[in-house]
Amino acid sequence: MLDFLRGQKESVRRLCSGLELDLELYHKAPLEIDIGCFGLDAAGRLSDERYFVFYNQKNSPKNEIVLRDGVASGAVRFHLCLDQLPSHIAKLSFTAAIDGTRTMQELEKGHVCLFRGQEEVGRYSYTGGQFSAERAIVICKLYRRGDDWRFNAVGRGFNGGLKALVEHFGGTVAGSVPSTPPMINRPSSPSPPQQPNPSPRNPAGPSLVQNIVASLPNHVCSRMDNLARQCRGDTEYLTSLYKNMFASFARHPDVADLPVQVVTCMDASGSMFDLYRNGRMQRVIDKFFAFATTLSDIASMDLWAFGAKSRQFGAVTMDNVRDYTFAEAGGFERWMSMLNYQYNNEPEAMRDIMMIYGALRKPVMVLFITDGRLSSDWEIEEILIKTSRFPIYWQFVGLHGEEYGVLERLQEIDGRRSENAAFLKLDDIDDLSDSALYESLLSNLEGWLKEIQYKHILE
Template sequence: MNHLTVGQRSPLSNLAIDDTAPITLKFTRQSPIEMDISCFALDAAGKLINDDYMVFYNQPTSPCGQIKLTHYESQPTANKGIQAEFEVNLSKLATNIDSLFFVLSADTPLNQIQSLEIGIWQQSQKVQAEYQAVDFAQQQASMLMQLYRKSGVWRVSNVAQGFNGGLAAIVQHFGGDVEEGSPQAVEATVTPVKAKPSLEKVMLDKAPKLVNLAKKATISLEKRQLQKLTAKVALVLDASGSMNRQYKKGRVQEVVNRILPLAVSFDDDQALDCWAFARDPQYLGEIGLSNYDGFINNAHGGWRKWALGPRINNEAEVMKAVTDFYQKDGLDVPVYVLFISDGGVNDNRGITRVMTDAAKLPIFWQFVGLGGRGYGILKKLDDMEGRVIDNCDFFELDDLDDISEESLYESMLEEFPSWLKEARKIGLITS
């Protein structure tokens, strides 16, 4: 059985799930409060197909009959028990249904829930995802798990993203009508592929604070013909003790702000994956246009509370965690990793081993030295022998304020295009 951690994504086929046969999702909870579990069928724009495609205890079957709530228990329980079971037949859904979002909601904060487990079954249990009270904080709703199509392949994502306002707010977020539903007929037609909107327009609509950054990023992207590239973006943040000053002065949050336009341009989800590391790595979740502002001070209680063990450097461990994450995700598109460090690097041998293995994968690593020294092997990786491809680059800054945003994007993207070209040539990238 596969355990799906928060933030992890994977093609169903990688989890021994046949998307042409029905699957069952079982929600087992131990909770002193009443809570609701609903399924939303969404189109490619992330909007509810129509109000009849919200499947819950009061509307247990979708109009097409391929999404069914087959079991439901509404009352709280002191013991673990199955609250809901959904049966889904993905292969028979209308082609304009792009994803299914399973949502948890309550009238009170969800952190009162003792535990919640989601199991995906097909003859036997294939997947398990587990949540505790700490995963829910004070929100009254959480977008738990998503089944979605990508390049014709059904995938699963353990989103676990909190949402303020409860079920009504989520219905409105997905475009549903809370007061007066106005169902529309579902058209069983393929959703047309839309051209990517301009980066500047996306930012203007969703994150106006970043419009100027988007303009400058666009110049670098167009110069390198990357504006139509589809890729994943990852951010890895050194959170060792010597980085405290950078966090306190807001420099690390500024790194988040400056890389987000690249993620919005590259990634279909308009988000990036973020890790922090000291002795231990921690996956902090996705950063997108709805949660980037103040992310460093808000995610998992803020940077001072991240579960990283002693605040000493261990680059090799987080590099391995990032590599493992994307291998499980399927690596169907290239990955761009921005890796921030202020030096004090150790375990050169371990770093060399991980990077040599990672060179066989469609992952490019852009290392940035920020306001430190002792970068060690990170400065030498670019010239390291024994790899199937040069998969990394390095540059350093004394201070983020010392470089213009235009120059920063130029440095961040300097070697990425040549790596893409070579990676395609040797077959690492097929798209």
């Protein structure tokens, strides 16, 4: 049996010898916990309520997902036939939520188990000590990968309970969330495909826009409006990224108190060649650019790349973002040649960034991409300890790699004045929906901003 760590991913077909399996979720707590399964589309949204399976709707339309009582007392079990799900269901997200004012911190223990027939083949365990004020958590998810599905242990919380979960996955809840299931605004029954509507449509909905405006300072809303207006022609594709970023930003209004400069630093060693060539690193640029320009009035994002050497390239702007990795300074192949692509030297890039941004005395968030096999754990630790005195936050993103060393043990680094680093491990940048990615980045940033203000690191 495989014991999963938070963030770990594995092939369902390999674990379960196929795509039919059971998922059993168990919680021990002095409170009532509601379990649900959200069937999501490729954008991570609840576009078809029939695939929201919970205690008041225990079957999907063709029993591809069936909710039953679990074997253990207090457990529930989902029987899944993943190969029978329609193509528009790309992800299944399994959640736990509580009503009222109590929190997941009261959870004594919980786990999700994968079963191949009667045999338990995998387990992800967690406790209330991993949470604080959260009233809902995403426990795990399953998502398509070619002709396979992958299991991902998530373990991430939301402060708003079931309502926050529904809204996070693109549903809207009518009124406050009662003890009975929410009514998600949608047609009362499935309708045939609609003809294209020539008039503009706002997927976020007016209530979401109103919530954003009410949550954030006027100057931040003006900044957002200006960015949205620039998404025309070649940059129109950024519109959906900004909509997701704006919605996530509204859930973290404290981040808006201080402008944050975002710097992206990208691994350009030879092992990353295919990710650049197939456009996946350009996709990273697109997502991070929307994130960066929302957090500051600077409508650009500084970008560094590294192999054995490190170098700053031209800033990413609305004028060059669309094909940045293919055109800037001759494109990524030229970058790799200039930087000596034979190995990745993370400390070299970190030291350069520290020298440039450490003296600014304003919050800087570094989105640092690497595919692992780090050149020196101890040098990275040393730099993190040194920069913990500066307002620099290191958000490491492991992409399509392995052997991340110290990045998976950041909490064990002693001697830091602030908790100035976090690690997010992904196989692909689209493993998380845009809204989930931004939610994760903003949650980490928000906690750090509060810490450095409390500890007067900005002064």
